[in-house]
Amino acid sequence: MGKTFAEKIFSKKVGHDVSKNDIVTIIPDYVMSHDNSAAISKIFGELEVDKLYDPNMLIIILDHTVPASQVKYAVNHKIIRNFVKKYGIMHFYDLNSMGGICHQVLPEQGYALPGKIIVGSDSHTTTYGAFGAFSAGIGRSEAAVIWATGKIWLKVPESLKIIVKGKLKQGVSAKDIVLHIIGKIGADGALYQSVEFSGETIENMTIASRMVFTNMVAEMGAKNGYIAPDEKTFEFLKGRAVSNYEVIYPDEDAEYVDVLEFNVSDLDPQIAAPHTVDNVKPISEFEGKLFNQGLIGSCTNGRLEDLKEAAEILKGKKISENVRLLVFPASKEVYIQALEAGYLKIFMESGALVLNPGCGPCLGAHEGVLADGEVALSTTNRNFKGRMGSPDSEIYLASPATVAASAIEGKFTNVRKYVE
């Protein structure tokens, strides 16, 4: 019997054969943390060690509450900057570097590589699986323990294979597919599992679109996501990769918990309604619904192709006077590219507001929060009650194209009429 991606990467890491449900103790290639590094440094202090296991293992990126909007956040950032200086941490991305959202920066800066094991104190750490890495979210205490000892124990997950086939209709994108899948299998549909995506639709996709899948596996409960690296991956990594890498592919005869196949040729734009990400229905069930705030950005949909899709719809048009539209590019690199391509000008002229790169309003900790009774239509990844501000607000999730078209009309709109 062959091995899945997860079984192969952990077998290689520990130097002997391991299978699903085995528990392994490993030294990851990188441990990523963000604004929570201040809290992690406090826990690290409790461990009473005088040095980091390996300063080069740490990647720290400020993204969740940047720039600081209140003194408590500013203090948090100050603690992190002092820690970084004290311990000589090289992989640090502050506001004055080519930073942005951690899950965009790790790929851009060449850390997210095939065959690497990366853990991060953020649930969407799963994103790097789009490059053939094993990456999973961990807690703050676990991050602190890795800083001190280098080690973490992990269970080798069972694997679920999801095959996506068919050619998407105009105006339908990766986000619609992944919302559709989550709607079908549920918010715990891949609990504890390693989800391997394959099929012609995925193979034909850009790297940015593939990242939408591995990012959103967190919303099906998965431990990690995986997409087999190919020429597109290697092309993306050219000039970026910080080290050599070894590509790991699952065996043809690997054993999966289940193999699910989706044909997406007839798929319409999808919406995840409040308050769970698996509450998914086609746009037709929501057309005409009024909303207050549109959001385009985040680690899910804040990349150049997302901004391009939205800009093409908004070009020469004005958004409705009844909505506000916030655009927050995923990184400084994306911001500069969008600036050069003229997208940011299109957004600003349409009436949208372009924010700085970062997590922005996604988690309600910072800018752009919602008032009681307000409705948001957002390209982010979670629609939990109260996540973007008031517990009495509502969040609907959609693709960048759907948010752009809906912002023009001031109500939930099927983007297909703008692209056909």
Added chain:
Amino acid sequence: MIIKGKVWKYGDDINTDVIYPGRYTYQLLSPEEMASHSMEDLDKEFVKKVGKGDIIAAGKNFGMGSSREQAAKCLKYSGITAIIAKSFSRIYFRNAINAGLLAITLPEHVGKIEEGDIIEINLEERKIKTPKGEFEIPQFPKEVIEILNDGGLIEHTKKIIRDGG
């Protein structure tokens, strides 16, 4: 380890944002402050009614969402000693165990536990005594037992460091 306490019941897919809202996640707060925000966007009465030693019983996918560790710690600081659920989100499970908060997966029987029940958890014997009968706790991996026995990941790691491992 024997835990006896009163049960508070919650449903499926209880997420980290309602257990511990994002507006507090990037502030360094004391255990008491963390406890005061427990379940803030789900059940405003929770912090008033919860007592030391109480137990939460819940449905599937408890703790789904963010990796924020405070979502486990705030419940522990509120007095909760154990959470029994149909299933747990994986990061939440780890965060709970690492905080020394017992997280028990009991898919078949958790539905028989009612709000207000006084139940007894005996970890050595792997038994939960409830008004509707006695149920077996699934075997934890040895890594989890060691962390629980040491009172959480930090104490466990300090012990390992002290022992030179």
